[in-house]
Amino acid sequence: MKKAKAFVNWGKSVVKVVVVGGGWSGCAAAWAAAKAGADVVLLERTDLLLGTGLVGGIFRNNGRYTAAEEIIALGGGAIIHGMDSVARHKNISFPGHEHASLYDVTLIESVIKSILLQQGVTIRTQTRVTDVIRYGRKIYQVMADGGEVITGEVFIDATGTAGPMGNCLTYGNGCAMCVLRCPSYGPRVSLTARAQVKERMGQKADGSFGAMSGSCKLQKDSLAPDVRAELEKSGVVLLPMPERLREKIALGKKACTQYAIPEYQATLVLLDTGHAKMMTSYFDLADLRTIPGLELARFADPYAGGRGNSVRYLGIAPCDNTLKVTGMDNLFCSGEKSGIMVGHSEAILTGLLSGHNAVRHCLDMEYLELPRTLAAGDYIAYVHEKMDQLQSLTVRYTFSGAEYFMRMKELSLYTTDREAIETRVAQAGMTGIFSKCLI
Ligand SMILES: Cc1cc2nc3c(=O)[nH]c(=O)nc-3n(C[C@H](O)[C@H](O)[C@H](O)COP(=O)(O)OP(=O)(O)OC[C@H]3O[C@@H](n4cnc5c(N)ncnc54)[C@H](O)[C@@H]3O)c2cc1C
Structure with missing residues (x-):
């Protein structure tokens, strides 16, 4: 067996946060934790950040407009402005969707990478975590391919729910060679599952998994x-x-x-x-x-888009509305890992919250739960409530349509009025919360 070694040159902060998975949620988590004053290392198994966000692009459509503006008012504007800066089209409509923006999937990665580097995040690509070292309810270290060991105080599982190839074969039409490139970089490994916490699986309308x-x-x-x-x-x-x-x-x-x-x-x-x-x-x-x-x-x-696509929602962590993983003391989660949620904006929102709360954990502060007067807070709480109530997870939730967008409209949470959004974030006492240094 190869000799394990610690390789992260941590900075001087008393808080050390390890984020695993560099999709939208992991990037947002890393940014928020660094902004709150932590030393942060972000570990991504491929050679690119943004995961499935490398082939997405739609944002600000329907209720995601409200969500984007709430995120800005909450202090996470750097990420949304990064998306806006490479939008090829703004304020467009297509069936069922209004005022969408489309970011350029070929440009977005380097923009987000530089925002993270400016914030002092250490980014390690081609570093796939394969296991955790834990005692009881606490994780002490994660192990990466090649036997490297990374020690941290608090960990964030942002590994998503897509792949590996075996899952795409069992629950889809086989590996379609998507942007996650499992054959080249190795399969997704979930921190939560490695910590022996039982995950849930989403289902299709016919009840089959994924x-x-x-x-x-x-x-x-x-x-x-x-x-x-x-x-x-x-x-x-x-x-x-x-x-x-x-x-x-x-x-x-x-x-x-x-x-x-x-x-x-x-x-x-x-x-x-x-x-x-x-x-x-x-x-x-x-x-x-x-x-x-x-x-x-x-x-x-995917290259084999004539035959299939990636299969997702295979591994959702149990967590509360602060995004702490149930049953673990120092593990948070974000993005698709944190609920049956779809979308970049949804992943960014949960990423920001998990990164911020990871720092609060190390400082013995009360965890932040976003209030339900905000679409952001209501969304996270509603998804978790639904997941608790439902035996089978056949519905997925997004600000941009279907059940949750209808709810936003019913509760008057949906608006494109920027000033109204800023006011309600201020009334909730949350203005700029994600950009405050806590240390
Ligand atoms: C084809 C496609 C199109 C989409 N289009 C849109 C769209 O237009 N608009 C929209 O809002 N949403 C879209 N979505 C949904 C959206 O991309 C996702 O819901 C969201 O981005 C998920 O982010 P995430 O960070 O939770 O997970 P992911 O994007 O899955 O990121 C997880 C990351 O973790 C890494 N990883 C996994 N395991 C490990 C490990 N053990 N060690 C290190 N790294 C690891 C992966 O390589 C990956 O980079 C699309 C999704 C797909 C697949």
């Missing part, structure tokens, strides 16, 4: 010139779906309930995120090429 990611990307150069030109001009192209192909669109398998609506069967929705984001989980290539404008279509992500 849910398939709801969009894939086409190379823009492979589109007909007029389709490409229109996509780049307006951000959206709607292509009528031939009748005979409609039944092939399996809405019930989709991870994103906000796009599992009939419009997405009758119309093929393309969005300009740098690639042409196509709002179906997968699409047989021969069928796809029968649609006018797509005769030469090629998939950019």
Whole structure:
């Protein structure tokens, strides 16, 4: 066995936070913990940050606009402004969605990486955590591939819920070679599961486990010139779906309930995120090429987008509304790991809260729970309530549609009025909370 070694050059802060998983939630957690005064190391198994966020791009759509503005008012504006800075399109509409922005998936990673570096976060890519060393309810160290050992005071599980390949084979159509690149960087490993805490699994409408990611990307150069030109001009192209192909669109398998609506069967929705984001989980290539404008279509992500997509929601940690993992003293979680939640904005929100609370943990401070007068607080609490009530987890929650967006509207939590949002965050006494140094 290789000799274990500690390799992190920690700074001078009394608080040492180890974040595992560099998707949107891990990045937000690392930023918030550093902002609150901690020394932070962020460990990511691939060579890129942002995880599934590397192939997403839609934000500020429907209730995510409110969420983005609340996050800014709460002090997490650096991350949202980073997204805004590389938005290819702003304030666009497509079926079921209003005032969306689309960030450029080819530019966003380096923007977020530099925001984290400016905040003093130590980023270790190509570092996959494979195990934890714990005694009782406390984690002391994590082990990475190659036997490296990293010691911390508090840990954040931001490892997501996608993959590994065996899961995509068992619960999907096999490995479709998505951006997470399991064959090259090794499978996802959950800190929570390694700490022997029992996780829950999401389900599809038919009760089978997991849910398939709801969009894939086409190379823009492979589109007909007029389709490409229109996509780049307006951000959206709607292509009528031939009748005979409609039944092939399996809405019930989709991870994103906000796009599992009939419009997405009758119309093929393309969005300009740098690639042409196509709002179906997968699409047989021969069928796809029968649609006018797509005769030469090629998939950019996943490579086998003609056959399948990544399967997610396979490993959700039990946690409370402060995002502390139930049964552990110094483990927090965020993003898809922290509830049956979909989306970048949702991952950023929970990441900020977990990073902030990780620092509070080390300082023996009371943990922060966001109030339900804010969409942010109500969302986290509602998702956890629903997960406690429901035997099976077939519904996923997002600010951007389906059940939770309806609830936002019913409770008057949905608004695009920036001043009103700032006022309610101020009334809750939460202005700038995520950008305060606690030490
Ligand atoms: C194809 C696709 C399109 C999407 N489009 C959108 C969209 O347009 N808008 C939107 O809001 N949402 C979209 N989503 C959903 C959104 O991307 C996710 O819900 C959210 O970003 C999840 O973030 P996360 O940090 O929880 O997890 P992930 O993004 O899964 O990140 C987890 C990270 O942890 C790393 N990791 C895992 N295990 C380990 C380990 N043991 N050690 C070190 N690192 C580890 C992974 O490599 C990964 O980088 C999309 C998702 C997919 C798959």
